[in-house]
Structures are given as C-alpha cells and as structure tokens.
Amino acid sequence: MFRLILVLLPAAAQVYLFLCARRAILASRLPAAARRPAVVATGLAIALLFFMNGYHLLGHLRWIDPPPVARTFVFYLPAVWALGSVFSALFLGLAHLAAGLAAGSGRSRDAGGPDGAALSAQPADASRRRFLRTGVAGLAVAPFVLSGYGAAWGGWAYEVCEVSVPFGRRVRVVQLTDIHAGVYMTRREIRKYGRLAASLRPDLFVLTGDFISNSPAFLPECLEEMAAVPARYGTFAVLGNHERWYGSQRELKAAFRKYAIPLLINAHAIVESDDGPFAVAGIDDLRNGHPRLDLALHGLPPSIPTLLLSHRPEIFPQAAARGIPLTLAGHWHGGQIKIAFPGMVISPAHLRSPYPEGMYRIGESRLYVSRGVGTTFTPVRINAPPEVTLLHLT
Numbered sequence: 001m002f003r004l005i006l007v008l009l010p011a012a013a014q015v016y017l018f019l020c021a022r023r024a025i026l027a028s029r030l031p032a033a034a035r036r037p038a039v040v041a042t043g044l045a046i047a048l049l050f051f052m053n054g055y056h057l058l059g060h061l062r063w064i065d066p067p068p069v070a071r072t073f074v075f076y077l078p079a080v081w082a083l084g085s086v087f088s089a090l091f092l093g094l095a096h097l098a099a100g101l102a103a104g105s106g107r108s109r110d111a112g113g114p115d116g117a118a119l120s121a122q123p124a125d126a127s128r129r130r131f132l133r134t135g136v137a138g139l140a141v142a143p144f145v146l147s148g149y150g151a152a153w154g155g156w157a158y159e160v161c162e163v164s165v166p167f168g169r170r171v172r173v174v175q176l177t178d179i180h181a182g183v184y185m186t187r188r189e190i191r192k193y194g195r196l197a198a199s200l201r202p203d204l205f206v207l208t209g210d211f212i213s214n215s216p217a218f219l220p221e222c223l224e225e226m227a228a229v230p231a232r233y234g235t236f237a238v239l240g241n242h243e244r245w246y247g248s249q250r251e252l253k254a255a256f257r258k259y260a261i262p263l264l265i266n267a268h269a270i271v272e273s274d275d276g277p278f279a280v281a282g283i284d285d286l287r288n289g290h291p292r293l294d295l296a297l298h299g300l301p302p303s304i305p306t307l308l309l310s311h312r313p314e315i316f317p318q319a320a321a322r323g324i325p326l327t328l329a330g331h332w333h334g335g336q337i338k339i340a341f342p343g344m345v346i347s348p349a350h351l352r353s354p355y356p357e358g359m360y361r362i363g364e365s366r367l368y369v370s371r372g373v374g375t376t377f378t379p380v381r382i383n384a385p386p387e388v389t390l391l392h393l394t
Contacts, residue, residue, distance in 0.1 A: 204271070244289050
C-alpha cells in the first residue's frame, strides 16, 4: 500500500501541475500561435521527468558509477522534480482553495447590504493581484528549491554521532547502516564513508542492512569497501529489506563470504575482548525475512552481554524481554524528510514507527537507531542528515 501511494500521489500531482501550467500559459501574453506548442512542450517535459524517475524507482537499474552529467540530468533532476511536484501541487491546491473560498465570500457580501440594496463594486486592486500572484508563484517554486537543496547538500552533510552506553565490556563500536548502494550512492561515496569509519578506529564494525538500493549488482563494490575497514574484533552484518527484495539468499551469502564479512542471519558469534567475552547476535529482516530471535540467541550463556543487530528496530520490546543490553538498528533514515514543529516531528518514519531515530530504553535494555548514510525512493534528505555512529560501550 505504501509503495502504491508513492506512485499514485506523484502521478496525481503531475496532472494537477500540468492543468495549472496550461491555464497560466493560455492566460499569458504569449502570441496566440505559441500558446498551444508551449502547453504541449510543458506536458511532455512533465511526463518525461515523471516517467524517468518512475523507471529508476521501479526498475532494477544496473548502471554502476554513471558519469556526473548523467547522474545530474538522468537521475537527480527527475528525482528532485518528482518530490518537489508533490508539495508544489499540494501548496497550489491549498492556495487555489483559499482563493476560491475568499472569492465566494466576497460575492456573498457584494450581493446586497443590510437593507437589501446592491453594494457598489470595489475597483480592482492591481497591486494586490500582483502580490497574490507572486505569493502563489513562490508557493509553487519553493518545494523544488527545497528538494534541490536536500539532494545537493542535505543528503551529503553527514554527522558523526557519538553515544555512550553501559554494556559490561569496554568496546568501541562503529555502526554503518542503510548505505543503499546505487546511482545515488556510488562507490566513491561508499569509499568516503568506509574511510571515515576506519578513521574512528573501531574495535568492532557493524553493518545493519540495506546495503543496496534496487539491484544486487551494486552489492560487491559496497562489500569490498566495507571489508577494507579494519576492526580489532571484526566486522559483522545483518540483512535489510532491500536485500530481501532484490537478492536471493544464496547469492547474498556468497557475496558476504567472498569479502569475509560474517553475515548473521538468526545467528550469533562470541567475541573475546580485553574485558572478557561478549556476543554479537543478528536476526533476519523483521518483515521480509524469517526472523528468529530465539534461534539467534540459542546456546548463549546468560553471563555474557549480547549486542543485537537488527535492520528494523521494532524487535526492541522482545530484545528487552530477553535481557539484551543493547540493540542496534536503522531502516528509517531518521525520517529522511522531516518537518519539525514545537513539540512535534512529522516524517514518514515518525508516523509509522515508535523508534524512528536515536536512543530508547526499556528497563536496563537500550536501543539505538541510526539515521544511516543512504537514501531510498528519493536522494533528498531534509532535517535528517546522514549519520555514522560511534558507540562507546562501557
């Protein structure tokens, strides 16, 4: 249903924006002979941008490391248009609705005075009309400007978030999640995040799923860069929903074996640290895989602390009930596009999950949800910067 809405809502926005543009062109000062070609050209441009973005979202695109010009005009421009058009259509619709209500109210007042006599029509205020047209134009353009900012800057202005968590062992953990390797996250950008992770000198390096965007063709280069990050106690990974959507379990396991990254699918490993042993457990994706927390923890002695890796954070109540001191997750990108009001945050993640980002606690158990570094459905991030997480376990 969510993916269907992601298709139908932008499609409706394209139709509405075309009708608005058509009306504006036909009412403009263009020569009469040029108006119809302008309407046709506008419709074709809107349709082209919409279908280019739709093809990228729904197709299993395998164009690895496209040149910058192609990334800009073939991928980013349609994506910015698709997102901006939804909010532009929404704002324009609200503005037109308000104008219609105001006009209706004005006609009602002009119909007659208190004694039933008709009121004289007020002269049109040309400056007021120009002001209103400028305001409406600003409402139409602002979402595209904001989307462009979110793609060009908001999606790359990463943060290193440091968190201290009691765990019973002193371990320096670096978490990367939601890399989403693809045309919006090329090998060059993945390498940048890999080098950043290495510079944080992790004892333990953990990867909590969604390595790819929409094709397993991007997985090998992603894993090769992640395998280059040194960690004293090793690297461990779990799968996300995108791996389950686009890859078979056989090819996924083969890829992780090739790059010597242990993949924990309802399994665990014992790590011998300077402070004593601890366990790293991982479960399959909660919705698209076959998660078995009991299997992941089977045979673990209760005397050693366990770090649980899960792509989705909704496992947390079950983990807390099993006495797991720390769970690490991702999936929600911190909302990716987030609007904050006093006392309230609105985003797809904040509407759909009780654990969209940050730290949560149930009793002595804690959950940390990283915003991750990649994007999904659109390369735009607003108020949810990419995150590389450094956890100081004590």
